[in-house]
Amino acid sequence: MADWMVWFILMGVMVILEMFTGTFYLLMIGIGLAAGGVATLAGLAGNIQMVVAALVGIFSTAALRRSKWGRLPRSHAARDPNVNLDIGQTLHVDAWSGVAGEARTSRTMYRGALWDVELEHGARPEVGTFVIREVRGSRLIVANHEK
Secondary structure (H helix, E strand, O other), X not given: OOXXXXXXXXXXXXXXXXXXXXXXXXXXXXXXXXXXXXXXXXXXXXXXXXXXXXXXXXXXXHHHHHOXXXXXXXXXXXXXXXXXXXXXXXXXXXXXXXXXXXXXXXXXXXXOEEEEEEEOOOOOOOOEEEEEEEEEOOEEEEEEOOO
């Protein structure tokens, strides 16, 4: 079997493995292997082929890492409903304490227990139903429920 065939078969294996992982990193290594195959077809020596494959693989992986597809979206866990299932749930507040300009707080029943509740910045301190926006320790940060 010719050397260029080995490079392209390895590239095919990487592409197939990539389909099982769901990331693009093995695809970038496959591009490096394809570059090694092209270097073979160009008539370069074996050690140069490996250097070309390695450099192209490294640079394409680094380029992917810097792109928008290589970065995981970062979210604040206290506000992420995928992390904390209380986010987005509603609760009823009967009374608020605190004066204007200070953090408005309350204690209310939620899921069978008393919780400390704090108004989100910009929310109106009125009696009624509120939506949980964030959880800070044992304190629920809530906003007005828009009907």
